[in-house]
Amino acid sequence: MTVDYLLSLRIINLGVMFSEEKEKYNHILKDKIESFIKKFYLNRLIQGALIGAVILILSFLIFNGIEYFSWLSGKIRLILFITLISIFSIVAIFYFVIPLVNLIRFRKKISDKEAAVLIGKFFPEIKDKLLNTLQLNDEINNNSDNELLIATIEQRTKNLQPIKFSDAVNLKENYKYLKIFGIAFITLIALIIFFPDFSQK
Numbered sequence: 001m002t003v004d005y006l007l008s009l010r011i012i013n014l015g016v017m018f019s020e021e022k023e024k025y026n027h028i029l030k031d032k033i034e035s036f037i038k039k040f041y042l043n044r045l046i047q048g049a050l051i052g053a054v055i056l057i058l059s060f061l062i063f064n065g066i067e068y069f070s071w072l073s074g075k076i077r078l079i080l081f082i083t084l085i086s087i088f089s090i091v092a093i094f095y096f097v098i099p100l101v102n103l104i105r106f107r108k109k110i111s112d113k114e115a116a117v118l119i120g121k122f123f124p125e126i127k128d129k130l131l132n133t134l135q136l137n138d139e140i141n142n143n144s145d146n147e148l149l150i151a152t153i154e155q156r157t158k159n160l161q162p163i164k165f166s167d168a169v170n171l172k173e174n175y176k177y178l179k180i181f182g183i184a185f186i187t188l189i190a191l192i193i194f195f196p197d198f199s200q201k
Contacts, residue, residue: 028157029133033115036165040118041109043169045099050177052095057184059087061191068197115165122168129156 063084067077102109112134120127133156136149 028161029130029137030112032160032163032165033112033119036119036168037110037115038103039166039169039171040115041099041103043171043174045103046171046174047177048095048099050174050181052091054177054181054184055091055095056088057181057188059084059091061184061188119165119168123163123165126160126163130160133157133160 063080067080113131116131116134117127120130133153136153136156139149
C-alpha cells in the first residue's frame with residue numbers, strides 16, 4: 001500500500017470518528033431539550049384545562065343565574081343559549097384543543113434556541129453556555145472536520161449533562177389553578193344538589 005493510500009484511510013477514519021462524536025453530543029443535548037419542550041407544553045395543557053374548566057363553570061353559573069332569577073322571553077333565552085354555546089366552543093378550542101395539539105406536535109412549535117432561552121431563565125448560570133453550544137452545533141454542520149469545535153462541544157455538553165432541563169418547568173405551580181377549579185366545581189355541585197331547579201330551568 002502506498003503512503004498516500006494509508007493517509008487517505010486515516011483521513012476517512014478521522015472524518016467518521018468526528019462525525020460520530022458530533023452526532024453523539026448533539027443527540028444528548030437535543031434529547032434533554034426535547035424533554036423540556038414536552039414538559040413545557042404539558043404544563044400549558046394542564047393550565048389551559050384548569051383555566052378553561054373554571055371559565056366554563058363560571059359561564060354556566062352566570063347564564064343559569066340570569067335565567068333562574070329573571071323572567072325571560074323565549075327569544076332572549078335562545079340568545080343566551082347561543083352565547084353560552086359560543087363561549088363553550090371558544091374555550092374548548094383555545095384552552096383544550098390548541099394546547100393538546102401543541103403537546104402532540106411539540107417539536108413544531110418551539111425551536112431548540114427558543115427553548116434554550118426559556119431554560120436559561122430558570123438556570124441563569126447556563127443560559128449563555130447552552131445557547132452558545134447550540135450555535136456551535138449549527139456551525140459544525142458546515143465544518144464537520146473541525147476537531148477543536150467538536151472538543152469544545154464535547155466539554156460543554158459534559159458540563160451541561162448533569163442538569164435536568166425539564167426541571168425548569170414546575171408543574172406544582174398549577175396547584176393555584178387547581179384550587180380555583182375546586183372552588184368553582186364544589187359551588188356548581190352544591191347548587192345542583194341544594195337548588196336542583198337552578199340547573200334544570
